[in-house]
Amino acid sequence: MNLFTEIHALVLEALAALEAEGTLPAGLDFANVTVEPPRDPAHGDMATNAAMVLAKPAGLKPRDIAEALAAQLSGDPRIESAEVAGPGFLNLRLANGVWHAVLRDALQQGADFGRSTLGAGKSVNVEYVSANPTGPLHVGHTRGAVFGDALASLLDFAGYKVTREYYINDGGAQVDVLARSVYLRYLEAHGQAVAFEDGTYPGDYLIAVGEALMKEVGDAYVDQPEAVWLAEVRNFATEAMMELIRDDLKALGVEMDVFYSEKSLYGTGLIEEALKALEDKGLIYEGVLEPPKGKTPEDWEPRKQTLFRSTEHGDDVDRPVKKSDGSWTYFAPDIAYHYDKVQRGFDVLIDVFGADHGGYVKRMKAAVSALTDGRVPLDIKLCQLVKLYKNGEPFKMSKRAGTFVTLRDVVDQVGPDVTRFVMLTRKNDAPLDFDFDKVLEQSKDNPVFYVQYANARVNSVLRKAREAGIDVDDATLAGAALETLTHEAELSVARKLAEWPRLIEIAGRSNEPHRVAFYLYDLASELHALWNRGNDEPALRFLQEDDPVTSQSKIALVRAVTVVISAGLGILGVTPAEEMR
Template identity: 60%
Template sequence: MHLLEELKSRVIAIVEAEGLRDGLERIAIETPRDPSHGDLSTNAAMVLAKAAKRNPRQLGELIAGKLAEDPLVAETTVAGPGFVNIRISDQAAAAVIHSALDGERFTTLARTPAPQRVNVEYVSANPTGPLHVGHARGAVVGDALASILALRGHEVTREYYINDAGAQVDVLARSAYLRYLEALGETIEIPSGLYPGDYLVPVGEALKAEHGDALKAMDEAEWLPVVRAKAIAMMMDAVRDDLAVLHIGHDVFFSERSLQTPEDIVAKTIDRLEGDGLIYEGVLPRPKGAAEDWEDREQTLFRSTRYGDDVDRALKKSDGTYTYFASDIAYHANKIDRGFDRLIDVLGADHGGYVRRMTAAVAALSQTRVTLDCLLCQLVKLYRGGEPVKMSKRSGDFVTLRDVVDEVGTDAVRFMMLYRKSDAPLDFDFVKVTEQSRDNPVFYVQYAHARCASAKRQAVDAFDESVLEGLDGVDLTVLNDSGERTIAILLAQWPQLLANAADAAEPHRVAFYLNDLASALHAQWNRGKDIAALRFVNTESRDLTRARLALVEAVRSVIGQGLSALGVSAPEEMR
């Protein structure tokens, strides 16, 4: 049972019977901030009253009175100007627990009636070195979001955009060439502006093995494309290996260089926009903070202001070459042409200025059919016991993703990267994320899953294997303790929570929810330590034990589904 949707449909039936139909899509069933107000609440009276020219308080009282007659509802009250607070019945709580016993089927209640083709692009780091811890956050956010969208019922493509065109890959090639000379036995000195990390040493060795000393006899114009191609290929192999330790993969690796083929896809995309009257030659207003020698000059501009941007954007540099934005437009045009309905770009915090211009471009290219969400991932600060972590020697100037995963494990990295909203800074303490305490969310949630498994083992020891059989048919009316009810209400929220996380592109909501559910399970377990009658395994009553085992299994199943969505393991035991 999807309790929140069931109650919503019944509220809609009540107001439709009153002839109210304007604003039905805005009706919501939510959890009140203060549990004393009720298990759930609805804003129906508030969102319908104005259009209906009704007093919201009076409309709320009408809804509350009708809803109180429903078998899913035990009690209703009206608060403030018209919020209707609801206490669900024991029958409703039992139905939720029975539904949640099969976590996989329960999760399918989150599926949308209108599935879309969704492209989630994430990581997309320049192939100029190892992935660092900042990339890890974007990688986990994108991968978890893709999984959540798939659970919502969407057809999801995971994509990586390889920035293999432009000046930075030429810098990579020149850096790798020095390592090639080093492999040939020469003493090298890496000048400022090139990449100093020793991760390019294997590239130099590979170039030596493949070409001997032949590259030395070539001019830069000859060896540069050869070295560049080899360096990019080996860097991307390293990227895939690094992502694999986080259990992250992509369906598509899209090359920026492929846009600059003889067909000149970028030019064709600009022509496409020009055909819609969105390209012109003009001069941009002087930007704030511009240098004194800044000069006005005529440029090829995109009318992004027509689609909500604050200024039109340049597509060509003064030397006639394309701007990065022009290539990005062409790339997103390619996504649109591949038939996606929704695009999601997971970006670093330094891309804040990119959002409005790219959103405008996607709207223009798709004639507003396709939506673009840009998720900005703020910086990750690393600590060890409260002290800042020093930089990696291997990378030269940053802590690599592999460094972090090797020290604390995949589960800790994945969960903690999701335990803050992506646009909020994240402090990652190596000590905190590995300690076994309530202050460590990943341990706390995994421990709840293991405790559920432990309760089942304890029940078998106290009775026999049959105590676990047929839990879907157990009478749950005996579960009348407030802590048990709290767990049931949290379980009821799972399908809607998952749907909301997918629709809002906010995977952190799942991590927060799992922590809340784990906290409720642990709290009830601990109450049982003090009050024997509340223990999940009650040796005095097989029927009560079976009812509580059904509750425990429902929690275990939902936590397992949630952890799976986040790419985190769900252990049966904690060691």
């Protein structure tokens, strides 16, 4: 039940009735009529702009339309009052029974309350993390992993068919560097002294890989030329790193549906097929690019290359797909990979990139637009940097990697639930400060604790109610005498719960799972405020002595809060707390 959609439909019905009776001229376009929360909650529960957007095409004054619409709506039992404000906005106050119906819906639907048909079963591919398989995941990958996973869960809740995908960058030169680094650890495992040159990976995490390689092949590669061992060691090392990455993701509660290898694109004709599709559209040509900004004629060598006319699809410049020496650019397999996604039948594509991939956005969007003639949208989300703090100081140490903080460093210190929630307390394109002390703090300033505490508080009420012999199963609570909930503090909680289905649709349309975290904090605030008022006003306490009927209605209200908190935390990938310790 999306209450805002319901009232929006009611407003449209009222406008149609005004047309039918001649108050409004026939044929008006109602597409821009909205029903939203008013800027100031004191003005009402909802507001519509109907009179403002229809005044000019109707040839009428906005206030005249608003007053006619108010009179039309006032006959509906869901509308307590309809008041014209300013030049013609219409503020609506809803009857208490509307809020009681929201609570019943939440209790009856349980985990499905707020689920949307927004996605209409469309197939969406969410690709995220996709780190080079050259070492453990670092804290930047952690944010992308949490964001992508929560986004996938959000879209599933919003009615999409979601595939979670990891693109293994195992086709580039960095994998050869990995192989050479593992080979050094392999020699080290045989007792040789080795030196890691610049450009190799000296992290301790490769010690175990070198030892495993020794167990696998013995001394077969010792003192052998690179041509003998490079290909095999590359495969061995890549698989070892992917196993490490899978374990890291599992520790964070992230499980992928698909791991797609970049290497599978080479030598299979897939790159050629994708570029042929663009060539058939007249978008591939031989040419010379202008020098990049900042280059002078002395240090710029114009070269004829195979180019993609990406400027015809919104890019700033055309992009090379094949170098003058005939080898592919990095962009060519990226085009082929997205072409393959399209061929697999996805209706929507989403890529989650790190902050350093901002330059890829326009070219990738151009490629997908060209491949699909604009039919398949590609949304690219950039996750900005995470700054770590501990004891008020920047935190940079990593025993395993040597040069960066790993995902495991973070999860081992604060746990996966705290890690995930905190990573979603800022919009993805805003920098995020992660303070190891503050995220474990038990205060209102710590959103993880504040939301979990609300859930735990309600569970304590349910336990005490059961001990008192009060039936608090959801079916019973849904049938409780909810009409006794009339206090403004109680109705305020119900109003916040009514926003949940709308919030899901807004977040689902914009691909912004952080909105769920923000909403949960606000909902928890409403619950805590009601709880604290009960300390001063006994009539607001959830357990009313010797009055199980009233107790059930009040418990129904707060149980509905935990229904939504559990659903929201489920989207974020966080386990709801039954009790706080």
